[in-house]
Amino acid sequence: MSGNIVELTDNNFDSFVESHPLVLIDCWAQWCKPCHMLAPILDELADELAGKVAFGKLNVDENPGISYRFNISAIPTMLIFKNGVLQEPLIGVRPKEDIKRYLLSKM
Amino acid sequence: MTYDVAVLGMGAAGLQAAITAARKKASTLVLGKPEDSALWSAEVENYFGVPRVKGRELVSIAMEQASAFGAELFKEDAIALSKEEGVFTITSESGRLIQSKTLVFASGISRKKLNIPGEKEFFGKGVSYCASCDCNFYKGVPVAIIGEGSEAAISAELMTNYASRVYWIVETPQASEHLKERAVSAGVELVAAKPKEIVGDSKVAALILSNGRRLAVNGVFIELGARSSTDMAMDLGIIPDPEGTIKVDRNCRTGVEAIFACGDITGKPWQVAKAVGEGCVAGTEAAAMARGV
Numbered sequence: 001m002s003g004n005i006v007e008l009t010d011n012n013f014d015s016f017v018e019s020h021p022l023v024l025i026d027c028w029a030q031w032c033k034p035c036h037m038l039a040p041i042l043d044e045l046a047d048e049l050a051g052k053v054a055f056g057k058l059n060v061d062e063n064p065g066i067s068y069r070f071n072i073s074a075i076p077t078m079l080i081f082k083n084g085v086l087q088e089p090l091i092g093v094r095p096k097e098d099i100k101r102y103l104l105s106k107m
Numbered sequence: 108m109t110y111d112v113a114v115l116g117m118g119a120a121g122l123q124a125a126i127t128a129a130r131k132k133a134s135t136l137v138l139g140k141p142e143d144s145a146l147w148s149a150e151v152e153n154y155f156g157v158p159r160v161k162g163r164e165l166v167s168i169a170m171e172q173a174s175a176f177g178a179e180l181f182k183e184d185a186i187a188l189s190k191e192e193g194v195f196t197i198t199s200e201s202g203r204l205i206q207s208k209t210l211v212f213a214s215g216i217s218r219k220k221l222n223i224p225g226e227k228e229f230f231g232k233g234v235s236y237c238a239s240c241d242c243n244f245y246k247g248v249p250v251a252i253i254g255e256g257s258e259a260a261i262s263a264e265l266m267t268n269y270a271s272r273v274y275w276i277v278e279t280p281q282a283s284e285h286l287k288e289r290a291v292s293a294g295v296e297l298v299a300a301k302p303k304e305i306v307g308d309s310k311v312a313a314l315i316l317s318n319g320r321r322l323a324v325n326g327v328f329i330e331l332g333a334r335s336s337t338d339m340a341m342d343l344g345i346i347p348d349p350e351g352t353i354k355v356d357r358n359c360r361t362g363v364e365a366i367f368a369c370g371d372i373t374g375k376p377w378q379v380a381k382a383v384g385e386g387c388v389a390g391t392e393a394a395a396m397a398r399g400v
Contacts, residue, residue: 032240033341073244074231091231093349
């Protein structure tokens with residue numbers, strides 16, 4: 001995992017979201033194969049967009065509170081927050097360029 | 108017996124891989140359903156030396172050719188793959204276990220979208236394309252599985268461990284009797300109809316069927332076709348890209364030892380010529396590796 005991705009939990013989620021202007025959180029689970037397809041893409045993006053977008057990763061199995069709060073019913077789901085406000089999430093595996101374009105449009 | 112080469116997919120790439128490998132005296136088995144290949148329903152007019160031909164004619168000739176060189180054709184889909192001590196085990200949909208020294212993925216690109224109203228709108232809000240990913244979110248609620256092949260049968264059976272009721276919407280099941288029986292004995296209810304529309308407010312509330320019946324469900328799992336190769340590839344350590352394609356080098360090697368890929372599954376152009384070319388390379392390489400030459 002990229003050093004630019006922070007492991008999040010139900011406990012540190014809010015403070016992470018609040019302390020960065022633009023945040024992408026990858027909601028995943030160990031058994032979810034598409035999540036493993038997405039992971040290397042987000043690793044690259046986290047490095048490319050370091051300093052512009054803060055990347056986090058949340059295991060939905062271990063952190064049911066956040067999954068429940070954001071009504072997550074499919075993984076991978078990428079939650080995106082701009083100045084603490086939830087934007088339209090990205091659901092499912094997406095090509096790197098699509099995710100990048102979406103994030104750039106939020107800057 | 109342990110085959111030298113097992114090929115997944117009975118289209119242009121898979122059959123060419125089998126022809127090439129069998130001609131090189133490798134014991135070869137091809138799994139798949141020829142009618143599921145993209146070539147089967149295509150009309151081809153840009154293939155070398157052939158002015159115009161129906162895809163199914165090419166496939167049928169290639170099947171005979173592969174058999175004539177000694178390849179075994181087995182018209183079933185693989186539903187699971189594993190590797191132990193250098194030998195691959197393939198589970199077919201009837202439960203047959205096949206062992207092979209090498210594996211060639213030639214199973215094409217699967218069509219996953221259903222294209223009915225509500226499908227796009229409710230994606231991630233009750234519509235899912237991955238039962239094994241999202242099963243946990245549907246504990247104690249009714250769900251519907253849409254699809255005719257092995258992927259739907261396996262997903263329906265899986266969902267009985269989570270959902271309160273599991274409907275399998277299937278007009279003409281293509282999955283094997285073995286998989287169908289497993290699903291039914293797990294408590295899956297078969298509904299012979301076509302899906303027409305997915306409805307709800309902010310989340311899925313029901314699935315409307317072509318016969319007018321309204322099924323109250325909170326989840327709709329769209330699982331078309333055979334169990335996807337990309338899904339099984341991941342069990343062996345291959346990570347496909349978001350389009351579901353498997354990256355290969357010029358020898359059709361996937362990066363995971365003894366696994367090759369060819370045809371549409373490796374990416375565009377989705378042309379018979381490219382599929383056949385790659386099939387030839389993959390078949391040659393797999394046979395050479397298995398036979399240690």
